[in-house]
Amino acid sequence: MNDISPRAAPAWSAVFSMTLGVFGLVTAEFLPVSLLTPMASDLDISEGMAGQTVTATAAIALVTSLLITAATRRIDRRYVLLGFSTLLIVSNLLVALAPNMPLLLLGRVLLGIALGGFWTMSAATVMRLVPEESVPRALSMIFSGVSVATIVAAPMGSFFGDIIGWRNVFLIAALFGVLALLVQFATLPRMAPNAQTRLKTLVEVLRRPMVGLGILAAAMIFAGHFAFFTYIRPFLETVTRVDVNGISSILLGFGLANFLGTFLGGFMLERNMRFTQIVMPATMGILGLGLSGVGGIPMADALMVALWGMAFGTVPVAWSTWLTRTVPDEAESAGGLLVAAIQFAIASGAAVGGLVFDTSGAIGVFAVSGVVLLMAALLILFGVRAQAAIPT
Structure with missing residues (x-):
C-alpha cells in the first residue's frame, strides 16, 4: 500500500474499519x-477483586496515552493500529483461558495498552483518512x-454469559477483534510516523495558547458526566x-439517545463547532440541576436522562474535532494529553461523586455535576477558541 498525505480523498472503508476496532475495544472494556x-x-476470587x-x-x-506516541514514533501508523487490534485479540483470549487472577490481569493490561493507544491516535489518523x-x-x-458497544456489552454479555458461560463470551469478543483486524488490514493505508515526537513534546503542546484550557474544559465535562x-x-x-424494568428502560433510552447524539454531533460540528462545544455541556448542566431540583416524575426523568445522553453523545466528537483543528501538527501528542485528562476525569468524577453521594445522596451528586458542567460551558465561552495553536 502507498502512503497517503493528510486530507487525501476520503477513505471511508478505513474509517469503518476503525469503527469496528472501537466496538471491539469498548465491548471488551465493559x-x-x-x-x-x-x-x-x-x-x-471476590467480586471486588474481579472488578x-x-x-x-x-x-x-x-x-499508555502519554507514552505511546513517543514510543512508536518511528513506526508506520498502519502497523501500530494493526498492533492494537492484535492486542485486543490476545487480551480476550488470555481472559477467556485464564486459570488465575494474574493471567486475567495480564489480559486486561494488554487491553489497556490497546485502548489508550487507539484513542490517542484516533483523531490524528482520521485527519489522514478524510x-x-x-x-x-x-x-x-x-x-x-462506542455507543453501540455501550448498549450491547452489558445486556448481551450478561445474557450470553448465562447461556454459554463467561469464558465463551470473551472468545466471541476475540472473534470481533479478528474481524476488525482483517478489515483494517485490507483497508488501512500506510501512514508515515512523526519521528520528531518526544516525551517533551507533550509539555510543549500543553503550553500552547488555549490547549491547556481546552483540555481542562473537556476534563470538567467528562468528570461532570461520569459523576x-x-x-x-x-x-x-x-x-x-x-x-x-423501569431502570433498564430508562438506561436503554439513554444509550439509544447517546448513539443518535454521535451523529447529531457530526452534523452540528460541520456547521458550528464552537456553538456545539458550548451548548452541549450547558444543556447537560441544566438537565443535572433539573433532575436534582424537580426529579421524581418517571416520564420527565426518563426524558431528561435521554436528552442528557444525546447531548453527551456529541462531546467526544466535538473535542476530537477541536483537537484536529487546534493542534493539527501534533494531533497524536495532543490526543494523548486529551485521553489522559479524560481518564483522570472519569476516575475523579466517580470518586468525588461518591463523597458527595455519602453526604447528600444522588440529588447532591446531580446538583454538583450540573454546576461543574455549567462552569465548563462558561470556560469554553470565555477561554477556548477553535483556531490553530501552532507555534510560529
Whole structure:
C-alpha cells in the first residue's frame, strides 16, 4: 500500500474499519461489568477483586496515552493500529483461558495498552483518512462504535454469559477483534510516523495558547458526566422510584439517545463547532440541576436522562474535532494529553461523586455535576477558541 498525505480523498472503508476496532475495544472494556459474578466464582476470587480488572485497564490506558506516541514514533501508523487490534485479540483470549487472577490481569493490561493507544491516535489518523471538512462526520462514525458497544456489552454479555458461560463470551469478543483486524488490514493505508515526537513534546503542546484550557474544559465535562452516570441507578431507585424494568428502560433510552447524539454531533460540528462545544455541556448542566431540583416524575426523568445522553453523545466528537483543528501538527501528542485528562476525569468524577453521594445522596451528586458542567460551558465561552495553536 502507498502512503497517503493528510486530507487525501476520503477513505471511508478505513474509517469503518476503525469503527469496528472501537466496538471491539469498548465491548471488551465493559464486559467484566456484566460478568463479575461468574468470573469471581470460577476463579475463586471476590467480586471486588474481579472488578479491579476494569480499574487495571483504565490505569494502563491512562499511562499508555502519554507514552505511546513517543514510543512508536518511528513506526508506520498502519502497523501500530494493526498492533492494537492484535492486542485486543490476545487480551480476550488470555481472559477467556485464564486459570488465575494474574493471567486475567495480564489480559486486561494488554487491553489497556490497546485502548489508550487507539484513542490517542484516533483523531490524528482520521485527519489522514478524510478531507478536513469530513473530519467531524468520520469521528462521529467512529464514536458510534462506542455507543453501540455501550448498549450491547452489558445486556448481551450478561445474557450470553448465562447461556454459554463467561469464558465463551470473551472468545466471541476475540472473534470481533479478528474481524476488525482483517478489515483494517485490507483497508488501512500506510501512514508515515512523526519521528520528531518526544516525551517533551507533550509539555510543549500543553503550553500552547488555549490547549491547556481546552483540555481542562473537556476534563470538567467528562468528570461532570461520569459523576452523573456512576450514580444514575441510585437516583432512579430512590428519587424517581422506578423498578428494575423501569431502570433498564430508562438506561436503554439513554444509550439509544447517546448513539443518535454521535451523529447529531457530526452534523452540528460541520456547521458550528464552537456553538456545539458550548451548548452541549450547558444543556447537560441544566438537565443535572433539573433532575436534582424537580426529579421524581418517571416520564420527565426518563426524558431528561435521554436528552442528557444525546447531548453527551456529541462531546467526544466535538473535542476530537477541536483537537484536529487546534493542534493539527501534533494531533497524536495532543490526543494523548486529551485521553489522559479524560481518564483522570472519569476516575475523579466517580470518586468525588461518591463523597458527595455519602453526604447528600444522588440529588447532591446531580446538583454538583450540573454546576461543574455549567462552569465548563462558561470556560469554553470565555477561554477556548477553535483556531490553530501552532507555534510560529
